[in-house]
Structures are given as C-alpha cells and as structure tokens.
Amino acid sequence: MKTEQLHTAALVYEDQLSRHVLSPNHPMRPVRLRHMHRLMQASGLLDSVDLLQADPRAATTDEILLNHHRDYVEAVRVIGSGGIVPNMFEFGIGPGDNPPSEGMYDAAALVAGSTLVATELVRSGTVPVAFSPAGGVHHHAMFDRASGFGVFNDASIAIRTLVNDGFRVAYVDIDCHHGDGVQASFYDTSQVLTISLHESGQWLFPGSGSVGEIGQGDGEGFSVNVPLAPYTQDELWLRVFDETVPPLVGAFDPDFLFIQLGIDTHFRDPLTHLQLTTQGFTEAVRRLLELGATCNGTVAVGGGGYDMGAVARAWTMALAEMASAGLPESVPTEYDAVPGLDYFEDRPGPAQLPEDVGHEVEQFAERSVEEVKATLFDRHGL
Numbered sequence: 001m002k003t004e005q006l007h008t009a010a011l012v013y014e015d016q017l018s019r020h021v022l023s024p025n026h027p028m029r030p031v032r033l034r035h036m037h038r039l040m041q042a043s044g045l046l047d048s049v050d051l052l053q054a055d056p057r058a059a060t061t062d063e064i065l066l067n068h069h070r071d072y073v074e075a076v077r078v079i080g081s082g083g084i085v086p087n088m089f090e091f092g093i094g095p096g097d098n099p100p101s102e103g104m105y106d107a108a109a110l111v112a113g114s115t116l117v118a119t120e121l122v123r124s125g126t127v128p129v130a131f132s133p134a135g136g137v138h139h140h141a142m143f144d145r146a147s148g149f150g151v152f153n154d155a156s157i158a159i160r161t162l163v164n165d166g167f168r169v170a171y172v173d174i175d176c177h178h179g180d181g182v183q184a185s186f187y188d189t190s191q192v193l194t195i196s197l198h199e200s201g202q203w204l205f206p207g208s209g210s211v212g213e214i215g216q217g218d219g220e221g222f223s224v225n226v227p228l229a230p231y232t233q234d235e236l237w238l239r240v241f242d243e244t245v246p247p248l249v250g251a252f253d254p255d256f257l258f259i260q261l262g263i264d265t266h267f268r269d270p271l272t273h274l275q276l277t278t279q280g281f282t283e284a285v286r287r288l289l290e291l292g293a294t295c296n297g298t299v300a301v302g303g304g305g306y307d308m309g310a311v312a313r314a315w316t317m318a319l320a321e322m323a324s325a326g327l328p329e330s331v332p333t334e335y336d337a338v339p340g341l342d343y344f345e346d347r348p349g350p351a352q353l354p355e356d357v358g359h360e361v362e363q364f365a366e367r368s369v370e371e372v373k374a375t376l377f378d379r380h381g382l
C-alpha cells in the first residue's frame, strides 16, 4: 500500500559524490555533480518543500554482490584500499577508462547506495520519482569487470532488488553510449525490458547495441536497441523515441520505470557525436516521466555527460520536470561554477546539417526503427 506522498520528487545527493578523482585528466570528472548541484541551488529548486532531499548511503557488499562476482568485488576493495592486485587487467582495471585508484571501492559503493536509496524511496511510495544523478554512469560495468568508467553497476544492482521481489522493470537508457552492462545483467529474463537509444557502435564505444541484440532464452525479445548515426539532432531523436519507447514500455506494462539520463548526447559533448540540445533532452525526460506516471514509480539516474555546462543545465532541467517546478529562463547571474552559461536551453543549438548529411542521418534512424518494429513489435502484441 502506498503511503501518502508529501513530495513530488526526491533528489539523492551529497557533496562526497563529487570528490573521487579517477585519474588526472580523466574525462569523467565527478566535480560535474557539484556544478550541477550549485545550479539546482541557484535556480531555487532546492528551496522547494515539494522536493525531498535525501542523503545517499554506501551499498553493502551483499547488495553489490547482487550483480557482481565476488572475486571482482574483492579486487576492487583491495585496489581501493591502496593494495596491489597483480591480475587487475582481468577485472577491467588499468590505465585508461578504469584506472586503479585509492578510494575507488568506497566511491562506487556510495554511487550504488545512492541509486538504492532512490529506488527505496520510489518503491515505498514516498515519492513518485527519485533522481540519483551520480548513478547511471556505471552502466557499462559488467558482472566480473569494470568497463567504460563503470565499476559497480548501480542501475543493475537497484533493478535486481526489485526483480528479486517479483517486480517487473522497464529500463530506458538515453545515454549516447549503448547501455551494455545493464542489458547484460538482464539478457536472459523477461522480467526486465531494457531499451537503449544510442550512437551506433559502428562509431562509438562499446561497439555493441545493434538491433539484433534482442535477449536470449526467457529474455528473448526483452532487450531493445536503437542505434543512431552521428549528427542525429533533437527532432529526429524524439521521433525515433516516440516510435519505439512508448509502445514497447506500454505493452510491457512494468511495475517500475527506471531511466538512465546520460547527457553525452549533447552537441558540445567532447566524447560523442550525436547533436541533442538541453531542450531536446528535457523533452525526452518529460515523455519518460509521463510513461512512468502510468506505473508505480520512476527511478532516474544520471549517466555520461562530459561538457560541464550541459551536465549542470540538463540535470537541473530534468529535476525541475520531476518536481513539476519552474525554472527561470536564464541561468542566474550569480551562478559561477561553470562560466559562460546564459540560458538553460541551448540558444543557439547546433548548426543545421547540410541536406545530404541530414538525409543520411535520417535514413539511418528510420532503418533502425523499422528493424526494431520488424524484429520485436510482434512479440509484444504491437
């Protein structure tokens, strides 16, 4: 039974989540979360009594083990306390995306715990939607290894807690990269529908995420992938979203919706090639929240996003949507964590594409949508 909801949304955050530096010059700079939080504050969102602000906690070892192999968890623990693991490369840890670093266990456990707190708040009926912005960036982390900045897959861990109690969950991942780690966690079950819209693996890490990856065994038909070409912009992206996500989530009729809100789709993102704006992203969030309103609740996590201004604005805009709160049109002048921001929306957005490029990008998207429909819609009675 649901308790009376006194808040429209929850934000799970504390400054500690912005402190762990993976390595000097690493593109994933958790300080982006501090910049985001300051913008939420400057915009007045955090003064609203409708917003529940919750502290994260560290995930316990048992919780992390819900989605990860014991040897891997142990290796991260040893490395995180300054120890040496000679075979760390087998666990995906080494120079590059997932460098060994002191404190890495505690940092990843705190992120996983943040997403667990968000999940608990939604599951208990305390709020209809909860946002764990530090989460989601770990969506590449696998059962027995780190990958693509991901150590402990907070989304998979949190979804496991729901699935283990018999709930069915739809996971929609709008990060620019394929949500391969979460897909892998639930590849063989029909209890979780995973949908990932992303820049095609032809051009971007991790290389997977083709339409043909549809799940296996009981999970056949419950993994959905919609790859897109570089330079895909708002209007086309939203059209692809509308043609795939609402029908599939609607047909699946989940108990809970879980959304990964990576903003590395942004046209200024230094690592990727899609060309969304903060307003296109926010429109997607709005549509996802509408879908979530038809089930028991929505858990939202962050994700990729490597342009500091885009991250701060997009996730502030997302929280405003969740809390049904208004934002000023301009970024408040006293906000100086990221210099040079004028409006929340991108004005101007990316340049219009040359006609032939636009045509190719559109054809690529239409092919993906047609393939998804041909391969999966029948299985869901669509």
Ligand SMILES: [Zn+2]
Pocket (backbone or CB within 6 Å): 175, 176, 177, 262, 264, 303, 304, 305
């Ligand atoms: Zn990403």
